[in-house]
Amino acid sequence: MRHDHRPFLLLRAVLAFEDFWVRHFLAPRMDGLGEGHLIRKPWYVQIRGFDVSAGPFFHIVADRARPVEICGWGSPQEHGAVVLGSHCLILPGVRIQSAARIEIGDDCMVAAGAYITDADWHGLYDRTHEGGARAPVVLGKNVWIGEGACVLKGVTIGENSVVGARAVVAEDVPANVVVAGNPARVVKELDPAEPRKTMGSLFQESPEQVKAQQKYIQHLALAKNSWSRWLRTLLFPRRSD
Numbered sequence: 039m040r041h042d043h044r045p046f047l048l049l050r051a052v053l054a055f056e057d058f059w060v061r062h063f064l065a066p067r068m069d070g071l072g073e074g075h076l077i078r079k080p081w082y083v084q085i086r087g088f089d090v091s092a093g094p095f096f097h098i099v100a101d102r103a104r105p106v107e108i109c110g111w112g113s114p115q116e117h118g119a120v121v122l123g124s125h126c127l128i129l130p131g132v133r134i135q136s137a138a139r140i141e142i143g144d145d146c147m148v149a150a151g152a153y154i155t156d157a158d159w160h161g162l163y164d165r166t167h168e169g170g171a172r173a174p175v176v177l178g179k180n181v182w183i184g185e186g187a188c189v190l191k192g193v194t195i196g197e198n199s200v201v202g203a204r205a206v207v208a209e210d211v212p213a214n215v216v217v218a219g220n221p222a223r224v225v226k227e228l229d230p231a232e233p234r235k236t237m238g239s240l241f242q243e244s245p246e247q248v249k250a251q252q253k254y255i256q257h258l259a260l261a262k263n264s265w266s267r268w269l270r271t272l273l274f275p276r277r278s279d
Contacts, residue, residue: 040279043271046260050253056080072096072124074245087111087136089119093144095241095248097127104131104150111137111157112169118156122146123179125237135159138172143179143197145236151186158191178213180236198228 044052059080065071067085072094077083082100087110100106106128110118118136122128123144131150134140137157148154154177158170173192177183181195184203195201196213206220216226241248271279 042260043263043268043279044260045263045265045268046257048265048268049256049260068092074241074248082106084108088114088117089121091120092122092126093124094245095125095238096122097125097237099127099129101130106130107133107135109133109135111135118172125241127237136175137169138191139174141175142177143181145180145238146177146182147237148183149185149187149203152183152188154183154189156191180234198230198234200228 056078060075060077064077064080064083064085068090070091072092074095075092075097076095077098077100079100079102080098082102082105083098084105084107086107089110090108098106108120110120112118119139120134120136120142121140122142123146125145126142127147129148129150132148132152134154135157136155137159140154140156142148142154154175156175157172159168160170161167171191175189175191176194177189178195178197178199180198182200183189184201184205186204187201187207188205189195189201189207193207193210195207195211196215198214199211200216201207201211201222202216202218202225204220205218205222207217207222209221211217211222212224214228214230215224216228217223218225243251
């Protein structure tokens with residue numbers, strides 16, 4: 039479809055159901071979930087294990103074909119932890135698995151299919167020992183992980199840096215650079231003095247004000263949509279739809 043033909047009331051009903059699902063099924067599995075969060079299709083989001091928390095305006099977009107998984111693996115006595123900052127964006131197919139600690143800073147974006155882990159999960163010689171070697175992972179503020187990239191144990195990525203699509207990051211990345219390849223290497227340096235517009239710049243108001251603005255924009259975009267036209271586009275779609 040080229041256009042969103044859903045009636046405004048239908049969209050509001052879907053968003054209300056998603057909010058209910060998050061509060062009823064996801065939030066109880068987390069140690070903290072900040073205000074203003076937006077989790078689309080939360081029934082395709084898997085939160086497992088221990089010590090998973092996220093800051094204000096945390097966003098996830100999941101999909102049936104590409105669910106999102108965030109896991110703090112281990113036992114009550116010894117386990118991993120995943121700490122996600124404010125204004126983070128997680129896209130479909132992302133997996134974040136921790137046996138030690140993974141910290142993702144404010145304004146970070148993790149593109150579809152990316153994988154972040156702080157453990158090997160099995161030993162080189164003893165394949166029966168779960169967990170294997172492990173070391174914390176830290177993503178600084180405003181880091182962008184490209185589609186299908188892999189960030190491995192013990193890695194620290196400096197603020198504002200970009201990891202290219204399909205890159206494999208096995209060593210630390212300095213701030214304000216672009217890395218790419220397998221293993222990832224610096225391919226470009228970014229100007230630290232250049233002004234940046236981050237995810238956080240979209241959410242300067244309170245969560246209530248942001249929701250009100252979003253509702254107003256949605257109403258402007260969908261107010262003229264009718265139930266009959268929406269049903270027609272589902273059953274008898276046209277190229278112009």
